Amino acid sequence: MDYLADERKKAEFDVDEMKIVWAGSRHAFEVSDRISKLVANDPGFRKDTRTMLARKELFKNTLRKAAYAWKRIHDLHLSEEEASRLRFYVDEPAYTDLHWGMFVPAIKGQGTDEQQKKWLPLAYKMQIIGCYAQTELGHGSNVQGLETTATFDPQTDEFVIHSPTLTSSKWWPGGLGKVSTHGVVYARLIINGEEHGIHGFIVQLRSLEDHLPLPGVTVGDIGMKFGNGAYNTMDNGVLRFDHVRIPRNQMLMRVSQVTRDGKYKQSDVPRQLVYGTMVYVRQTIVADASCALSRAVTIATRYSAVRRQFGSQNGGPETQVIDYKTQQNRLFPLLASAYAFKFVGEWLTWLYNDVTQRLQASDFSTLPEAHACTAGLKSLTTTATADGIEECRKLCGGHGYLCSSGLPELFAVYVPACTYEGDNTVLLLQVARFLMKTVSQLGSGKKPLGTISYMGKIEHLMQSRCTVQKAEDWLKPSQVLEAFEARAVKMAVSCAKNLSKFTNPEEGFAELSADLVEAAVAHCQLIVVSKFIDKLQQDIPGKGVKQQLEALCGIYYLYLLHKHQGDFLATSYLTPKQAALANDQLRALYTKVRPNAVALVDSFNYTDHFLGSILGCYDGNVYPKLYDAAWKDPLNDSVVPEGYHEYVRPLLKQQLHTAKL
Ligand SMILES: CCCCCCCCCCCCCCCCCCC/C=C/C(=O)SCCNC(=O)CCNC(=O)[C@H](O)C(C)(C)COP(=O)(O)OP(=O)(O)OC[C@H]1O[C@@H](n2cnc3c(N)ncnc32)[C@H](O)[C@@H]1OP(=O)(O)O
Numbered sequence: 001m002d003y004l005a006d007e008r009k010k011a012e013f014d015v016d017e018m019k020i021v022w023a024g025s026r027h028a029f030e031v032s033d034r035i036s037k038l039v040a041n042d043p044g045f046r047k048d049t050r051t052m053l054a055r056k057e058l059f060k061n062t063l064r065k066a067a068y069a070w071k072r073i074h075d076l077h078l079s080e081e082e083a084s085r086l087r088f089y090v091d092e093p094a095y096t097d098l099h100w101g102m103f104v105p106a107i108k109g110q111g112t113d114e115q116q117k118k119w120l121p122l123a124y125k126m127q128i129i130g131c132y133a134q135t136e137l138g139h140g141s142n143v144q145g146l147e148t149t150a151t152f153d154p155q156t157d158e159f160v161i162h163s164p165t166l167t168s169s170k171w172w173p174g175g176l177g178k179v180s181t182h183g184v185v186y187a188r189l190i191i192n193g194e195e196h197g198i199h200g201f202i203v204q205l206r207s208l209e210d211h212l213p214l215p216g217v218t219v220g221d222i223g224m225k226f227g228n229g230a231y232n233t234m235d236n237g238v239l240r241f242d243h244v245r246i247p248r249n250q251m252l253m254r255v256s257q258v259t260r261d262g263k264y265k266q267s268d269v270p271r272q273l274v275y276g277t278m279v280y281v282r283q284t285i286v287a288d289a290s291c292a293l294s295r296a297v298t299i300a301t302r303y304s305a306v307r308r309q310f311g312s313q314n315g316g317p318e319t320q321v322i323d324y325k326t327q328q329n330r331l332f333p334l335l336a337s338a339y340a341f342k343f344v345g346e347w348l349t350w351l352y353n354d355v356t357q358r359l360q361a362s363d364f365s366t367l368p369e370a371h372a373c374t375a376g377l378k379s380l381t382t383t384a385t386a387d388g389i390e391e392c393r394k395l396c397g398g399h400g401y402l403c404s405s406g407l408p409e410l411f412a413v414y415v416p417a418c419t420y421e422g423d424n425t426v427l428l429l430q431v432a433r434f435l436m437k438t439v440s441q442l443g444s445g446k447k448p449l450g451t452i453s454y455m456g457k458i459e460h461l462m463q464s465r466c467t468v469q470k471a472e473d474w475l476k477p478s479q480v481l482e483a484f485e486a487r488a489v490k491m492a493v494s495c496a497k498n499l500s501k502f503t504n505p506e507e508g509f510a511e512l513s514a515d516l517v518e519a520a521v522a523h524c525q526l527i528v529v530s531k532f533i534d535k536l537q538q539d540i541p542g543k544g545v546k547q548q549l550e551a552l553c554g555i556y557y558l559y560l561l562h563k564h565q566g567d568f569l570a571t572s573y574l575t576p577k578q579a580a581l582a583n584d585q586l587r588a589l590y591t592k593v594r595p596n597a598v599a600l601v602d603s604f605n606y607t608d609h610f611l612g613s614i615l616g617c618y619d620g621n622v623y624p625k626l627y628d629a630a631w632k633d634p635l636n637d638s639v640v641p642e643g644y645h646e647y648v649r650p651l652l653k654q655q656l657h658t659a660k661l
């Protein structure tokens with residue numbers, strides 16, 4: 001029986017067409033739909049006991065699943081697109097993510113043609129398994145501060161890789177702890193006593209015969225991480241080198257080269273391309289944020305429609321908690337954010353592909369913007385998604401705290417995204433640097449392009465005032481864009497003015513960093529809003545689909561406007577009356593979306609297997625499933641628990657003098 005059938009009947013749009021919008025294309029939908037069912041129906045990919053397994057058992061099970069996934073990919077002749085969907089629906093972090101997601105891209109992006117020819121075929125066949133070994137115990141954010149050394153030995157034509165201090169131990173790389181045979185290791189290059197900065201080196205870590213560490217290599221897992229199951233399926237590792245020798249041709253030499261006679265040569269590509277793998281992964285993390293958030297929102301929305309509390313009239317049913325305006329005000333902006341992040345993710349993938357093509361043609365002009373966009377959007381979307389998953393847990397009340405709701409594990413797996421691939425604050429400071437540079441160049445005749453083109457309208461934006469007179473005026477895209485542009489430009493200019501008061505710019509930057517982060521957030525929010533609005537300019541078929549997306553877009557920007565009202569008012573673009581009208585419009589949009597809420601999460605097309613949540617199951621039959629699951633908990637295997645006779649019974653039977661009390 002479908003307990004959500006009434007909700008589904010209320011939908012005012014074509015859910016099947018929305019599924020295609022969400023997937024990105026009909027083809028992408030078909031692939032995704034097929035692979036999700038394939039995984040869901042295969043007992044080899046079961047994951048329902050994951051949160052109860054001890055680490056060793058959990059990890060072994062992950063190794064089994066990864067090998068099984070690889071076998072399925074081969075047996076079924078899956079394409080790269082299908083294989084990547086399979087990984088997504090298997091839904092378990094594993095060493096293979098770092099192999100395919102960072103090791104291979106690092107070689108592709110930073111290796112010469114010759115190096116790619118040698119290493120990629122081995123990696124593609126998984127005859128070697130690699131990790132990305134950059135972070136150390138003492139330094140993660142400050143990449144220039146890494147201590148591992150790679151010293152060129154001209155006698156033997158080798159680099160000597162060494163960990164000179166405890167803090168230089170590599171620490172965190174996924175896949176390193178127990179599986180990787182190789183790593184792209186980042187180290188300070190030293191030639192003839194002279195330092196040449198951080199470079200990547202391909203280093204073999206373990207024997208391909210018996211998997212033992214090679215001489216001079218000390219390697220292991222760094223230990224349990226946050227949550228049950230969750231990221232503990234990954235072997236994040238520690239690694240030390242004691243004068244390990246590798247041939248000279250194992251330095252990744254696309255950006256710079258070391259010749260046989262020990263000369264250091266920089267090619268015409270910018271040195272920042274050494275950071276290129278991070279740019280790539282940040283872009284994939286943005287594309288993935290909408291998936292994690294939409295998953296949590298599906299659970300919270302379905303459960304909010306099932307759950308009833310208070311408000312029974314004449315013995316009738318109580319109120320569905322989704323009908324409380326407070327619940328809507330917490331849930332619907334997250335639903336809208338999931339869609340917003342989907343579209344900005346699609347755009348960022350386009351931007352990344354564009355910059356990659358330009359780099360191949362030696363056009364490096366858009367690299368700073370690509371860095372700022374990937375860094376800023378990674379920060380914005382992961383922060384909002386991690387906070388959003390936690391909010392969804394609270395939206396599910398007490399039951400959200402059960403592992404069987406799926407939300408605790410989802411949060412625990414997701415939350416490190418705020419830290420890995422760049423701590424979110426550190427990344428926003430990169431965006432702030434980019435913005436300050438842009439403002440300082442405004443008078444120079446250099447026209448700001450792309451996502452900062454609005455800075456070119458600075459004179460207009462500094463003076464213009466909002467023209468909204470009634471709530472519906474907030475539905476005009478041009479009005480909304482101007483509001484977000486005016487806020488972003490004014491916050492950036494205010495920071496730049498304050499910075500100019502310092503004689504030492506670095507000191508000023510440090511002192512004003514909290515304001516700079518806020519300016520960076522305003523800029524990134526403008527990007528997300530503008531890409532959502534751009535999406536709505538496209539031809540979107542399907543009855544009512546565009547209207548729903550328009551409502552969600554409105555909820556996204558009006559919620560931001562309401563939340564950051566202080567910014568908008570402080571920059572004098574808005575009056576308090578206009579801000580209040582924005583809030584009126586926001587409430588009206590909640591009412592519009594309410595009957596469509598369940599159908600809007602159905603449009604994500606997630607299987608019950610993928611959701612892994614009793615509260616979020618498609619049929620909404622929550623209570624019997626919760627009840628049954630409780631009895632299946634291993635603690636209920638026996639009526640009297642282990643330990644009762646040792647620890648509880650003696651207490652009950654004790655004969656203390658205080659018993660009289
Ligand atoms: C067929 C079968 C197929 C199977 C398919 C299976 C598919 C499976 C796929 C799975 C995919 C999964 C995806 C991966 C999973 C993700 C797991 C994540 C695991 C985590 C990994 C990590 O965390 S790796 C480590 C990441 N570390 C960081 O991010 C460190 C952060 N710090 C930095 O980036 C930098 O140090 C810095 C930017 C903060 C500062 O650097 P630095 O001090 O050196 O620079 P400056 O500030 O002086 O700036 C100099 C100059 O450079 C510019 N700049 C900085 N960074 C970049 C950059 N990245 N790109 C371009 N430019 C950059 C900066 O703006 C300055 O510019 P100026 O013009 O000089 O101002």
Ligand SMILES: Cc1cc2nc3c(=O)[nH]c(=O)nc-3n(C[C@H](O)[C@H](O)[C@H](O)COP(=O)(O)OP(=O)(O)OC[C@H]3O[C@@H](n4cnc5c(N)ncnc54)[C@H](O)[C@@H]3O)c2cc1C
Pocket residue numbers: 098132133134135138139140141142171172173174231236416419420421422423424425426429513
């Ligand atoms: C689950 C997980 C997986 C990972 N996988 C990998 C991997 O595969 N390979 C790899 O190489 N690394 C990996 N990492 C490491 C990760 O990239 C780093 O942890 C991350 O870059 C943050 O660096 P940090 O730990 O040095 O944090 P820190 O920089 O020490 O941050 C600590 C605090 O200081 C603040 N801070 C730091 N610098 C500044 C500044 N300049 N201004 C203001 N505030 C600042 C931060 O905001 C933060 O609040 C992984 C980490 C995790 C958690």
